Amino acid sequence: MSTLPGPAPVAVRHLAAPPMNSTMRTRFAPAPSGDLHVGNVRTALFSWALARRHGGTFLLRVEDTDRSRVSDEAFNAALDVLGWMSIDWDEGPGVGGPYAPYRQSERLPYYAEAAAKLRASGAAYSCYCTPSELAERREQARAANRPPGYDGRCRSLTADERAAFEAEGRTSVLRFWMPDGTTTWNDLVRGEITIDHANVPDFAITRSDGHPLYLLAAAVDDVAMGLTHIVRGEDLVTATPRQLALYTALGQPQERWPAFAHLPLIIGADNQPLSKRNGEVSIAWYRRAGFLSEGLGNYLALLGWSPGGDREFFGRELLLSEFDVSRVSKNPARFDLKKLDAVNGDWIRSLSESELAERIAPVLADAGLKVDADQLAAVVPLVQIRMNRLTEAAELLHFLFVDEAAFAIEEAAATKGLGEGSGAVLRAAQERLSAVQDWSAAALEPVIWGIGEDLGLNRKRTATPLRVALTGRMMSPPLFESMELLGRERTLTRIARAIGTAG
RNA sequence: GUCCCCAUCGUCUAGCGGUCCAGGACAUCGCCCUUUCAAGGCGACGGCACGGGUUCGAAUCCCGUUGGGGGCACCA
Numbered sequence: 329m330s331t332l333p334g335p336a337p338v339a340v341r342h343l344a345a346p347p348m349n350s351t352m353r354t355r356f357a358p359a360p361s362g363d364l365h366v367g368n369v370r371t372a373l374f375s376w377a378l379a380r381r382h383g384g385t386f387l388l389r390v391e392d393t394d395r396s397r398v399s400d401e402a403f404n405a406a407l408d409v410l411g412w413m414s415i416d417w418d419e420g421p422g423v424g425g426p427y428a429p430y431r432q433s434e435r436l437p438y439y440a441e442a443a444a445k446l447r448a449s450g451a452a453y454s455c456y457c458t459p460s461e462l463a464e465r466r467e468q469a470r471a472a473n474r475p476p477g478y479d480g481r482c483r484s485l486t487a488d489e490r491a492a493f494e495a496e497g498r499t500s501v502l503r504f505w506m507p508d509g510t511t512t513w514n515d516l517v518r519g520e521i522t523i524d525h526a527n528v529p530d531f532a533i534t535r536s537d538g539h540p541l542y543l544l545a546a547a548v549d550d551v552a553m554g555l556t557h558i559v560r561g562e563d564l565v566t567a568t569p570r571q572l573a574l575y576t577a578l579g580q581p582q583e584r585w586p587a588f589a590h591l592p593l594i595i596g597a598d599n600q601p602l603s604k605r606n607g608e609v610s611i612a613w614y615r616r617a618g619f620l621s622e623g624l625g626n627y628l629a630l631l632g633w634s635p636g637g638d639r640e641f642f643g644r645e646l647l648l649s650e651f652d653v654s655r656v657s658k659n660p661a662r663f664d665l666k667k668l669d670a671v672n673g674d675w676i677r678s679l680s681e682s683e684l685a686e687r688i689a690p691v692l693a694d695a696g697l698k699v700d701a702d703q704l705a706a707v708v709p710l711v712q713i714r715m716n717r718l719t720e721a722a723e724l725l726h727f728l729f730v731d732e733a734a735f736a737i738e739e740a741a742a743t744k745g746l747g748e749g750s751g752a753v754l755r756a757a758q759e760r761l762s763a764v765q766d767w768s769a770a771a772l773e774p775v776i777w778g779i780g781e782d783l784g785l786n787r788k789r790t791a792t793p794l795r796v797a798l799t800g801r802m803m804s805p806p807l808f809e810s811m812e813l814l815g816r817e818r819t820l821t822r823i824a825r826a827i828g829t830a831g
Numbered sequence: 832g833u834c835c836c837c838a839u840c841g842u843c844u845a846g847c848g849g850u851c852c853a854g855g856a857c858a859u860c861g862c863c864c865u866u867u868c869a870a871g872g873c874g875a876c877g878g879c880a881c882g883g884g885u886u887c888g889a890a891u892c893c894c895g896u897u898g899g900g901g902g903c904a905c906c907a
Contacts, residue, residue: 593900670858
């Protein structure tokens with residue numbers, strides 16, 4: 329008699345999709361609780377591309393309702409990463425918009441209103457189960473091979489029972505009563521999906537402190553902000569029947585429900601979700617590691633999507649003109665650092681020398697190498713075809729810009745490159761180089777090869793001692809260009825030093 | 832365990848019933864070029880998970896098996 333009736337069974341069918349045109353509204357909704365991950369940014373990229381492709385609106389909403397996990401640093405870092413990736417938003421933090429604010433922590437009244445409405449209508453109930461009780465029952469269920477989800481214990485508490493719990497000092501969460509029935513929707517990437525609510529347990533929509541939880545906040549905002557297409561990870565497919573149930577309980581007309589597109593997850597080499605254990609996940613890491621945002625974006629776009637045919641090297645223009653969410657793959661994509669390196673290398677090679685110089689400058693500065701603009705311009709052609717990541721420029725050019733006092737020949741290089749016969753090459757070079765008038769690569773080359781000819785050495789045996797003497801390594805940028813850049817004085821100084829250890 | 836989803840070279844993928852004894856890229860391995868390393872060129876290796884159907888015809892459609900991923904939180 330005092331038990332709540334509970335919601336009537338439903339058969340939700342959400343098959344119609346809003347048109348893909350300039351009325352489209354998509355969003356990226358990160359929780360700023362750490363660095364943005366590879367998966368987050370790919371989701372952002374696809375969602376952005378979907379809106380941009382059709383001339384729609386892309387918005388950024390920050391899901392920072394869990395105060396214990398989010399931080400301003402992470403928030404700022406997220407905006408920074410999106411900016412670096414050239415993912416811009418029409419509405420959201422920094423730019424505002426008709427549905428401001430766009431940080432959920434500033435929208436709490438909306439969620440409180442929705443929660444109150446759900447409680448009043450009986451769609452949600454107070455649940456007094458404690459976290460430890462829930463965990464215990466979950467374990468029991470698991471052990472008995474039953475589904476571990478919430479068992480509905482507090483669904484029909486009487487007023488007396490509630491009073492007793494409260495007298496006990498228990499707090500409660502607001503839990504949504506999932507109606508019996510099924511939900512079917514037409515997923516933009518996966519097609520029609522039907523889920524039986526028997527597999528969708530009741531779920532908490534507020535914490536015991538009254539704070540809204542993700543399912544509630546996202547459901548409220550997605551409709552309130554007029555979103556038409558939700559692009560998110562596959563981990564959220566079972567959130568869909570819950571959110572549609574929430575829309576219904578909140579009285580949102582079905583014409584306003586967004587369509588959903590669930591992207592396949594990005595996994596590591598071990599088939600497990602990409603994580604710190606099986607790869608790097610932080611976009612900030614890739615940025616620091618010397619990847620171009622163009623290269624990373626290109627690679628990420630390839631993870632689960634393809635423009636078709638043999639096209640693999642492409643930039644934003646192609647995404648803007650051809651991105652098609654229905655072409656997104658349904659199975660998980662393995663993240664492959666080697667391929668990223670290759671794509672990034674292609675991008676580095678596609679840059680003009682001046683563009684590359686601009687990208688390299690900060691990398692060299694970070695490595696403590698002092699280089700002026702002229703030196704940098706001279707050096708770019710030497711490294712452009714030799715690197716896949718910007719940071720490799722610092723290694724390649726170290727010998728050129730390091731303080732003379734700090735220059736040293738690597739031990740392995742000295743052993744291999746300054747062995748038998750190298751002394752003769754170096755002494756001859758010392759002598760003939762002193763007489764060279766025109767200190768240019770073109771003029772230096774015949775002088776050095778002449779030494780080899782006179783000594784009866786092939787080019788490799790001629791060049792190697794000099795390479796090691798001048799660069800300290802067995803591998804380096806081309807020898808004569810390096811000599812030119814190094815200059816006569818430093819070249820002769822290093823040769824003289826190497827003669828001391830040469831065989 | 833259960834529900835949902837998925838299944839083409841080692842990896843990312845093209846393919847949407849005949850044009851595929853399956854194409855590209857990365858990786859690997861050769862060769863060429865070459866002062867090292869690269870880049871570049873050429874080539875090799877390598878796959879439709881398995882079993883049933885449907886069809887004149889299947890990588891493409893259906894069913895099953897196997898395998899993989901995801902969900903079942905007071906995280907999002």
